[in-house]
Amino acid sequence: xxxxxxxxxxxxxxxxxxxxxxxxxxxxxxxxxxxxxxxxxxxxxxxxxxxxxxxxxxxxxxxxxxxxxxxxxxxxxxxxxxxxxxxxxxxxxxxxxxxxxxxxxxxxxxxxxxxxxxxxxxxxxxxxxxxxxxxxxxxxxxxxxxxxxxxxxxxxxxxxxxxxxxxxxxxxxxxxxxxxxxxxxxxxxxxxxxxxxxxxxxxxxxxxxxxxxxxxxxxxxxxxxxxxxxxxxxxxxxxxxxxxxxxxxxxxxxxxxxxxxxxxxxxxxxxxxxxxxxxxxxxxxxxxxxxxxxxxxxxxxxxxxxxxxxxxxxxxxxxxxxxxxxxxxxxxxxxxxxxxxxxxxxxxxxxxxxxxxxxxxxxxxxxxxxxxxxxxxxxxxxxxxx
Amino acid sequence: xxxxxxxxxxxxxxxxxxxxxxxxxxxxxxxxxxxxxxxxxxxxxxxxxxxxxxxxxxxxxxxxxxxxxxxxxxxxxxxxxxxxxxxxxxxxxxxxxxxxxxxxxxxxxxxxxxxxxxxxxxxxxxxxxxxxxxxxxxxxxxxxxxxxxxxxxxxxxxxxxxxxxxxxxxxxxxxxxxxxxxxxxxxxxxxxxxxxxxxxxxxxxxxxxxxxxxxxxxxxxxxxxxxxxxxxxxxxxxxxxxxxxxxxxxxxxxxxxxxxxxxxxxxxxxxxxxxxxxxxxxxxxxxxxxxxxxxxxxxxxxxxxxxxxxxxxxxxxxxxxxxxxxxxxxxxxxxxxxxxxxxxxxxxxxxxxxxxxxxxxxxxxxxxxxxxxxxxxxxxxxxxxxxxxxxxxxxxxxxxxxxxxxxxxxxxxxxxxxxxxxxxxxxxxxxxxxxxx
Numbered sequence: 001x002x003x004x005x006x007x008x009x010x011x012x013x014x015x016x017x018x019x020x021x022x023x024x025x026x027x028x029x030x031x032x033x034x035x036x037x038x039x040x041x042x043x044x045x046x047x048x049x050x051x052x053x054x055x056x057x058x059x060x061x062x063x064x065x066x067x068x069x070x071x072x073x074x075x076x077x078x079x080x081x082x083x084x085x086x087x088x089x090x091x092x093x094x095x096x097x098x099x100x101x102x103x104x105x106x107x108x109x110x111x112x113x114x115x116x117x118x119x120x121x122x123x124x125x126x127x128x129x130x131x132x133x134x135x136x137x138x139x140x141x142x143x144x145x146x147x148x149x150x151x152x153x154x155x156x157x158x159x160x161x162x163x164x165x166x167x168x169x170x171x172x173x174x175x176x177x178x179x180x181x182x183x184x185x186x187x188x189x190x191x192x193x194x195x196x197x198x199x200x201x202x203x204x205x206x207x208x209x210x211x212x213x214x215x216x217x218x219x220x221x222x223x224x225x226x227x228x229x230x231x232x233x234x235x236x237x238x239x240x241x242x243x244x245x246x247x248x249x250x251x252x253x254x255x256x257x258x259x260x261x262x263x264x265x266x267x268x269x270x271x272x273x274x275x276x277x278x279x280x281x282x283x284x285x286x287x288x289x290x291x292x293x294x295x296x297x298x299x300x301x302x303x304x305x306x307x308x309x310x311x312x313x314x315x316x317x318x319x320x321x322x323x324x325x326x327x328x329x330x331x332x333x334x335x336x337x338x339x340x341x342x343x344x345x346x347x348x349x350x351x352x353x354x355x356x357x358x359x360x361x362x363x364x365x366x367x368x369x370x371x372x373x374x375x376x377x378x379x380x381x382x383x384x385x386x
Numbered sequence: 387x388x389x390x391x392x393x394x395x396x397x398x399x400x401x402x403x404x405x406x407x408x409x410x411x412x413x414x415x416x417x418x419x420x421x422x423x424x425x426x427x428x429x430x431x432x433x434x435x436x437x438x439x440x441x442x443x444x445x446x447x448x449x450x451x452x453x454x455x456x457x458x459x460x461x462x463x464x465x466x467x468x469x470x471x472x473x474x475x476x477x478x479x480x481x482x483x484x485x486x487x488x489x490x491x492x493x494x495x496x497x498x499x500x501x502x503x504x505x506x507x508x509x510x511x512x513x514x515x516x517x518x519x520x521x522x523x524x525x526x527x528x529x530x531x532x533x534x535x536x537x538x539x540x541x542x543x544x545x546x547x548x549x550x551x552x553x554x555x556x557x558x559x560x561x562x563x564x565x566x567x568x569x570x571x572x573x574x575x576x577x578x579x580x581x582x583x584x585x586x587x588x589x590x591x592x593x594x595x596x597x598x599x600x601x602x603x604x605x606x607x608x609x610x611x612x613x614x615x616x617x618x619x620x621x622x623x624x625x626x627x628x629x630x631x632x633x634x635x636x637x638x639x640x641x642x643x644x645x646x647x648x649x650x651x652x653x654x655x656x657x658x659x660x661x662x663x664x665x666x667x668x669x670x671x672x673x674x675x676x677x678x679x680x681x682x683x684x685x686x687x688x689x690x691x692x693x694x695x696x697x698x699x700x701x702x703x704x705x706x707x708x709x710x711x712x713x714x715x716x717x718x719x720x721x722x723x724x725x726x727x728x729x730x731x732x733x734x735x736x737x738x739x740x741x742x743x744x745x746x747x748x749x750x751x752x753x754x755x756x757x758x759x760x761x762x763x764x765x766x767x768x769x770x771x772x773x774x775x776x777x778x779x780x781x782x783x784x785x786x787x788x789x790x791x792x793x794x795x796x797x798x799x800x801x802x803x804x805x806x807x808x809x810x811x812x813x814x815x816x817x818x819x820x821x822x823x
Binding site: 003092 | 497
């Protein structure tokens with residue numbers, strides 16, 4: 001199709017240019033009941049799974065219907081969300097930090113009708129378009145990263161792994177039978193643009209093979225000193241190497257050498273140098289971490305800990321991943337006390353008991369050996385359980 | 387008929403959770419039908435080719451996206467992430483597939499007019515695929531070609547009065563919880579502070595001048611719904627320093643079972659009758675609560691504001707009136723030097739327009755980090771390398787016990803010469819007068 005100009009003039013990029021204006025102010029988008037009662041909210045309750053009610057000093061009530069969404073979303077889908085908001089909510093809606101969609105109305109009756117409507121919408125293939133839930137002591141949406149859909153460093157797919165885990169835990173999204181909220185997060189490599197390191201359960205893509213070196217091109221595509229400096233464990237050094245090129249010439253090139261046994265597979269060198277790819281069908285897979293949280297409630301925020309060192313990539317439905325997470329969730333639901341997060345529960349019963357109750361194997365991979373903080377995770381006491 | 391067979395991805399159409407595969411397929415179909423006669427500026431089969439290349443990844447277990455190239459809009463060093471696939475002959479529709487980050491409104495409220503306008507724009511000038519939202523908070527628009535970047539930006543700024551977000555070694559798009567727009571626990575207006583700091587630091591956001599990325603996040607209370615303590619270099623968490631407000635009648639209503647605890651969050655299982663002793667008083671981490679003559683008593687001086695009692699009894703207990711925020715610094719994900727949680731820098735500061743005190747602290751931290759930080763060293767890593775005391779000194783604060791969980795375990799104090807009486811210059815001859823060799 002023909003190129004359609006926006007009005008931008010490439011000859012004069014500064015002509016009519018608008019820049020540095022930032023986002024729109026939130027108040028441009030508030031539904032009337034929010035605009036009116038901002039800063040005047042008294043309390044809230046969860047009327048039923050997926051429906052929240054906030055009460056304002058004015059006596060006003062706002063009912064929020066929360067539904068899950070795949071964070072990877074088409075504009076066709078967003079337009080459908082808009083139609084719903086136009087029909088039920090006067091053209092307003094919001095998204096949550098965990099990729100849920102929230103529709104706000106002012107009576108419980110409207111909220112229930114909306115919930116029913118949302119739960120009735122399906123995609124071709126049968127999946128729900130707008131499953132209602134994600135509130136209270138249950139399992140809400142899994143936040144995630146790009147994965148194979150759009151990233152150059154992933155060790156797995158993000159949208160797919162999240163889909164299968166949420167399929168497995170689907171009924172938990174629509175109910176609230178957990179001891180506390182369970183926050184599950186997914187990052188497809190340890191760059192963790194999704195920052196999953198403080199989640200009740202974290203799914204993490206991980207490489208297990210050191211980079212493969214593209215010697216012929218490395219010195220053309222990368223700054224060798226930057227690649228060397230990128231390695232946190234000092235496994236990379238500059239070297240010269242005699243190679244046979246793609247065209248069959250023998251020549252000596254400036255390149256790097258890697259001490260493979262030192263590599264921790266972080267991929268930082270690949271970020272600095274595209275001639276050092278790590279990804280590999282059998283090398284790559286998943287780590288499961290557990291027991292982290294960000295809330296300060298009762299106990300301090302804490303990091304997630306590695307509880308499963310490796311699960312292979314099994315696209316398209318990653319059965320072992322889904323099964324293992326189900327195991328952890330069920331053990332927690334059965335044994336934890338009310339208000340106890342996964343990490344609080346593990347600390348109370350002891351991590352030795354956590355592995356036992358969750359039916360997980362312990363191995364050397366779960367003993368930290370990365371720098372000083374490792375020492376503080378070893379057991380410096382005779383207080384342990386058999 | 388689909389352009390590429392996707393037998394593996396098709397298996398993700400079943401199951402109850404919303405299927406991204408079904409959604410992309412439907413979008414692919416809509417583009418082919420083009421009932422609105424959109425003048426598509428990038429290949430019509432972009433969604434088909436995305437499914438095709440993703441199917442290939444599902445088959446061979448590796449990604450097919452290359453390193454980002456340097457693309458962007460004039461005058462900005464961020465906001466666009468260049469993306470090219472490594473099989474352009476097989477999947478020409480996604481040969482160039484750059485991501486655009488669009489700055490989101492704080493709290494992520496929208497009108498449908500705004501979203502529809504964005505959809506129209508992205509329909510014509512991009513893939514029609516998005517993330518609502520990216521992990522940092524931006525609206526992420528997945529996939530367009532280089533010539534469309536300026537065109538998209540021109541329309542975004544002119545028609546929608548909206549800007550791009552951050553990427554690269556700059557201030558990343560700040561994010562906040564929904565704050566007091568719909569939450570009774572917000573100790574300050576998170577959306578307003580987030581917006582004001584975003585506007586104040588537009589230059590830092592668009593033009594990379596930092597050693598590495600830098601993130602602000604604004605949580606209204608210690609519950610931390612935007613996880614600022616775990617994932618922002620500078621985390622602003624609402625708090626208060628006077629007394630929790632108590633409504634004793636509502637306490638009695640909770641005790642009497644008239645109101646469900648925790649806003650009804652546990653209604654999916656029978657946990658038995660509410661027991662204030664067991665569920666609130668005994669779980670208080672500072673043991674600063676008790677019942678006396680049927681009334682709940684709190685020794686507020688001992689309270690650390692963990693939010694548990696407020697969460698359990700939102701109708702009876704409310705945040706104090708002397709509100710402000712705490713600032714924690716240095717949180718980050720594991721890469722490279724291990725994960726870090728934010729460390730307390732400022733125990734309490736009032737949030738008052740024009741926010742000069744907060745800006746001074748931000749700029750003090752930046753000045754120190756830009757001076758001392760190495761290339762690609764996050765603030766948290768610099769603090770680890772040089773010590774928290776240096777960060778405290780950099781913003782001119784006085785160290786207080788609140789800064790640490792416990793005092794140092796070793797006596798290796800790096801005394802400064804000016805702190806030691808008489809300085810360090812000594813005469814060996816003087817010493818030898820009293821000590822033979």
